[in-house]
Amino acid sequence: MFVQQAIAILDSGVGGLTVVKEIMRQLPREKIIYFGDTARTPYGPRSSEEVRKFTEQIVDFLCQFNPKAIVIACNTATAAALDYISEKVSIPVIGVIHPGARAAISATKTGLIGVIGTIGTIGSGAYTTALKQLSPYVHVVSEACPALVPLVEQGQFRSKETTSVVEASLRNMRSSSIDCLILGCTHYPFLKDTIQEVMGEQVKLISSADETARELSTILYDKGQLASGDESPVHQFFCSGDPEMFQKIAKTWLGEQIRRTPVVWQVSKFVEV
Numbered sequence: 001m002f003v004q005q006a007i008a009i010l011d012s013g014v015g016g017l018t019v020v021k022e023i024m025r026q027l028p029r030e031k032i033i034y035f036g037d038t039a040r041t042p043y044g045p046r047s048s049e050e051v052r053k054f055t056e057q058i059v060d061f062l063c064q065f066n067p068k069a070i071v072i073a074c075n076t077a078t079a080a081a082l083d084y085i086s087e088k089v090s091i092p093v094i095g096v097i098h099p100g101a102r103a104a105i106s107a108t109k110t111g112l113i114g115v116i117g118t119i120g121t122i123g124s125g126a127y128t129t130a131l132k133q134l135s136p137y138v139h140v141v142s143e144a145c146p147a148l149v150p151l152v153e154q155g156q157f158r159s160k161e162t163t164s165v166v167e168a169s170l171r172n173m174r175s176s177s178i179d180c181l182i183l184g185c186t187h188y189p190f191l192k193d194t195i196q197e198v199m200g201e202q203v204k205l206i207s208s209a210d211e212t213a214r215e216l217s218t219i220l221y222d223k224g225q226l227a228s229g230d231e232s233p234v235h236q237f238f239c240s241g242d243p244e245m246f247q248k249i250a251k252t253w254l255g256e257q258i259r260r261t262p263v264v265w266q267v268s269k270f271v272e273v
Contacts, residue, residue, distance in 0.1 A: 004227055006031040006236075007216065008067035010058045013041035013153050013241075014249045015187030016073030019096065021254055022209035023071070027217055027226070031233035033065050038241030042149040044118025044185075048080040051120060055081040059089065067091065068225050071216060075117050075184050079124040092219050099215050100182050100208030101130035107204050110179045111138045114203075116170070117184030119144045127184055141176045145169040152187040155249050158194065166194045173199070180204040190253065
């Protein structure tokens with residue numbers, strides 16, 4: 001019996017669900033196995049060595065399902081571990097930084113591009129490097145916004161507190177002359193409406209999810225690995241932290257009942273509860 005190979009997607013928490021949603025939209029036949037490391041989120045303040053270690057542990061867990069591709073749907077993990085993981089496994093590994101940079105280059109009219117992200121992502125300079133590789137003439141304004149990820153992980157998408165935190169986090173970015181803003185953390189699209197209100201309609205918000213899904217589609221097509229058939233895939237969702245909160249956020253974002261398996265950290269590997 002033929003068993004459809006899945007696409008493995010990982011994130012530091014629930015943020016990668018923004019990428020999952022876009023992959024589901026563009027590639028509705030593909031089975032997804034997702035892991036959100038909600039017990040150890042956020043990754044942003046951690047060292048690159050620690051993030052690389054966590055990413056490797058999760059990849060080892062996901063590889064037991066024999067996926068045909070891995071998407072690191074976390075900007076911090078992409079910056080710290082993409083090259084390392086790509087050398088470690090024999091299947092395609094896709095990050096979210098270069099797709100986001102490409103989308104921003106296509107969108108900007110002035111060449112003034114803003115980037116917000118975690119401390120780790122902004123500190124790595126990965127977006128500035130990616131943007132300059134694509135167009136050496138762009139001017140990049142970067143800002144770390146460490147207070148935003150905890151809001152999303154707690155399910156606070158629209159509240160007075162959320163608006164206040166977003167306003168405070170984007171105070172410097174608002175005073176710049178950027179015409180587009182890269183949401184350089186996959187958690188941030190959960191706060192897109194509030195961020196748009198704070199920045200104003202003149203600033204186009206860029207999420208890497210759409211471009212990442214498009215890149216994945218191209219890679220799978222070139223390898224002859226796009227899913228076929230009429231059966232709807234059964235996705236699997238794993239998390240290392242509170243499964244109830246994870247499921248609540250996932251159902252709200254994905255708009256469907258998801259199958260999720262709580263996971264605990266034990267010794268040196270993830271095991272199902």
